Amino acid sequence: MSSISATKHHKEPLVHIVKRDEMKIWQAWLVRVAAIVLALLLVGFISMALTKEDFFTIYETMYKGAFGRLGSGSTVMLWNFLQKTAILLGLSLAVTPAFKMKFWNCGAEGQALMGGLASMICMIELGDKLSYPVLLLVILLTSILAGAIWGVIPAIFKAQYNTNETLFTLMMNYIATQIIKYYLYIEGGGSNKINPVDEGNLPIIFDNKYALNVLIVLVLTVLVYVYLNYSKQGYEITVVGESKNTARYIGINVKKVIIRTMIISGAICGIIGMLLVSGTDHSIDTNTVGGQGFTAIMVSWLGQFNPFIMILMSALVIFINLGTGKMADTCGLNSSFADIAVGIVIFFVVGCEFFIHYSVRFRHQRKEAKV
């Protein structure tokens, strides 16, 4: 009886998964680019099936939706694309230090909303009382403070009691949303919305209202890169993320690192909130951040915590979002198609990491290897 079962178990399984040695960087990137291309093709085929348009029209429409018509000379669409990319990139930058520490900050949405709310209150309450430079400084400081406070509350409990931060930060998003709704009622009266405020707007540079936002986010990108890779604190974050015990052993105060990193994470979210309210909308509502906080988590992961790769990834996500949105619009589909497309692309990019870290061997290949 036992011999029968033994022979049965000796039969080799059809596929065998083996961990690879480190893949060369260009090979890994080839896999990732292939995954993105496959995902875009799949999105294209689904769109073809739904709209009955031909293959090239679909991609042309997607391109137009993101960058505007080719050679038209108008930069409106391009700036819109840059602005959306900058905001998504900024939020991704904000969550990255926390992620590197294995702290799942799902609360970028709420932290940015609170930063935006702080700017809004300053703009309304102090707009006519302070001179313009002082007002801008106060707006900057209060939004950083508001974002940091919203981020540090879960961090304190995580450091002290190891409270689950994913859900804590998630709940903080909804609490922030309700606070915004409350503020809209008391400030906007019956209309439930706030008209754009003229005081305390960020200055316009290069004749474009988005240029300053893009510039600030670019500066942040460099700062976060330097902070993570070339500072002592960045090194501490990496160690805590790899192993808390190692960190304790070499004398890093883990609690302090968790709290400090979340203050930074929340502060960057606060700045993004300020860019959205004082720099772009000059008003606020519950949809100001528009779910970008969640997308930022995926962008940060896809960019592998490298701010410069994250530029590409957030541009890709925004391209798909705007492109498929435009395509859905012109072909009479619902704009939610953009969400489906973004989901598909992320599935492919997340899934392709498997082929970078593991290789699949089939049974007959192994037999040949033995001979």
Next chain:
Amino acid sequence: MIIQMITRAILLGIPMLYGAVGEIITEKSGHLNLGIPGIMYVGAIGGVTGSFLYENACGNSIDNMSPFLSVFIPLMCSIVGSIIMGLIYSFLTVTLRANQNVTGLALTTFGIGIGNFFGASLIKLVDSDMPSIALTKTSQFFCKELPFADELGWFGDLFLSYDFLTYLAIAIALVSAFVLRRTRVGLNLRSVGESPATADAAGINVTRYKYIATCIGSAVAGLGGLQYVMAYANGVWSNNAFGDRGWMAIALVIFALWKPDVAILGAFLFGALCNANNYIHGLGVEAQELFKMLPYVVTVIVLVITSMRKKREHQPPAHLGLSYFREER
């Protein structure tokens, strides 16, 4: 008035109960599925699409519809839709060992996109003035009250007046509590979530358990979406109406300390909290918005308290969120 308050709380709580029980089953296998909100959207739209097609096939007349089919078809569509979502998630996280948080969040984006996309397409098909689609006939079959519900006064209202999906939710919660705690399958599943290497060494097929647990969990969660549309909303689908109940369901898992039977009470409490702002007199509209925070604040408090007490049986599965590779010890 109190009776009405309780029944309303129960109806509001049931979708969260479905979501929470589905998530508990998934988490017991060591997989944190943050895609539950998306899966619930897909479950809802699956049921809506199924019943829409059946109502049209019957010429939109209630006389032609058979009670069995008009419940069975949406139910099956909903379950199939959610299981496909579960398969996407488990293929990515179990077989391809992708990061569970990122996959889950992408699944939520994808699922909400699917829900709103098909919802909007159906709304466009019927060409109605309202941005919603009404399946009141199917809803009537779902909401058949138990016999004697009207005759027994408050007792009937409180215990017998619900749709059958509500009773099914409680039954599923109790059965899964029993299976997890008292049967060999439950023991195996828990060991897969606690220590997959040990389970593997004991001869348990870890991959199969993870796949099946995730798919059953998704199917259960998807029913929550169906219950919301058919019973709570009386068969009316409008885009984004389901809201953030999926996230509440995930919070409820921690509230219930990974116990499906505790989740029943938790769901009713969450339902009551969601509704509390309507029952406190003298609140202005703006104060009502503050009161709508209550469920989230309570969740946060519960999170903190459970993490402070640190009892061993109140902890999440030890291998939650980590992928398992047999050759890596």
